[in-house]
Amino acid sequence: MADPAVTSISSEEDDQKSKNDEIIGKGDTDSDPEFFSCLLQPSPSDSDPNYIGIRRILLYRKAQAGVLRRKEWRCNEKGYVSYRNYINRPRNWENVQTPSRSSTPGHSGRWAPSTSPLSPSFFEADSWSTNRDIKSFSRTLSHNTSFSSNASDIEYPRKKSEPAYSFVGMHCILDQCKAMVTVIKFGHMSSDLLAYGATDGSLSVCTVSTPPSIPKVFTGHTKDVTDFDFSTNNQYIASASVDKTVRVWDISKGVCMRVIYGVSSQLCIRFHPVNNNFLSVGNANKEIMVFNFSTGRTINKSTFDSEVTAMDLDHTGQLIFCGDAQGCIYTVTMNSHTGALSRTHRHRSKAKHKSPVTTVQYRTFSLLARGPVLLTFCRDGSLSFFSVSLEVQGYLTVRCALKLAPRLHSIRASFCPLLSLEKGEYIVAGSEDANVYFYDLTRPRHTCVNKLQGHSYPVIGIAWNHGENFLASSDFGGTVIVWKRAKSN
Secondary structure (H helix, E strand, O other): OOOHHHHHHHHHHHHHHHHHHHHHHHHHHHOOHHHHHHHOOOOOOOOOOOHHHHHHHHHHHHHHHHHHHHHHOOOOOOHHHHHHHHHOOOOOHHHOOOOOOOOOOOOOOOOOOOOOOOOOOOOOOOOOEOHHHHHHHHOOOOOOOOEEOOOOOOOEEOOOOOHHHOEEEEEEEEOOOOOOEEEEEEOOOOOOEEEEEEOOOOEEEEEOOOOOOOOEEEOOOOOOEEEEEEOOOOOEEEEEEOOOEEEEEEOOOOEEEEEEEOOOOEEEEEEOOOOOOEEEEEEOOOEEEEEEOOOOOEEEEEEOOOOEEEEEEOOOOOEEEEEEOOOOEEEEEEOOOOOOEEEEEEEOOOOOOOOOEEEEEEEEEEOOOOEEEEEEEEOOOEEEEEEEEHHHOOEEEEEEEEEOOOOOOOOOEEEOHHHHOOOOOEEEEOOOOOEEEEEEOOOOOOOEEEEEEOOOOOEEEEEEOOOOOEEEEEEOOOOEEEEEEOOEO
């Protein structure tokens, strides 16, 4: 008579053997030499025999799972925020009791937990969010997409999100340029016309509407394109270069209409906002020169203490604001009829080590200053915000300043005009760590409110389109990313 205990043990052994056979059968379907090398990894005599093999199997499967997850990341429209939230998820993500949501306007940036370690199934929702929905949903997430910084580019998580800076992802990526993109701009009062210049002397123009167009490349400069500007009607582009020339391009025909030769590197350039027949150019010869757009002849010039590295004009064209290689900011009056120039004010940099100004940008109104303002950014990381007194010929008064990490490249910054009308005073800037940072200058601490990750090289150029639904950024490797911002009520 058979012993019942022996029979029970035999049946358990058979069940365990069948389970092991099933596991081995499943492993055969996705096994490869690397998997077997993990199994056959020898262990040292002074360690646990099973430790190294098991550890390497786990590391291999973890890396494989990461690859599959990245394959699920769609680099367009709605995938970016969701993926970033997923990789920054808290440890108790799976235990958070949140009901399954369909693609509704109130729930954005959420990735569902995967059904298996190696083949996750994600879902994501639209990012067109209301403030009430964002506040209610943020309670379930201990890590959100807003970051802050006091005096550097290092970010710290904030408890409150910034709905105005919610991005739904990358609208398009332009990577045909193989050289560093030094300057990037959208057309005048345009939402989709985009142009960017590079260190190989090329100037590319395209539209970023759906679908984006193939960039039209203008070649003619033999060295770095340092700056360019659109005419008021977006029919022409004037570009400046280190090759000592200024070129005027017809965008529709794709031809160079005129070449203006100088005696030094041309570093910055602007069309006159009222009289487009005037072209103001700053150069390495410590001058601002005014050219006649139609004839190419020099109308007037003004001399400064150092190379003129950046400039901008006010909305009337009667004031020119420029920065030099020593960090000084100048105000110059300009006659819109004759082109005559006259220096009126100078703001000296208080920094111990002088640094070139990379950005000078004028804005007609700010809630913080209750009037026109000027933004300047230097290579040493000094970001300054001035109020402009039009009654005193553009006298500048510092309202606030921010010290960021020093830059090795001529990285640029930009206002966020429409978003700043909601609250705060927002600035966006590139950085050496390949991120795009957003700062609120009204905050005494934790001024960094968000950042965008996606570039592989230092981010050099930054530009908003007219409606501020697209943000374009360029990097040292020649890649241009157009980010799409979520709608906010």
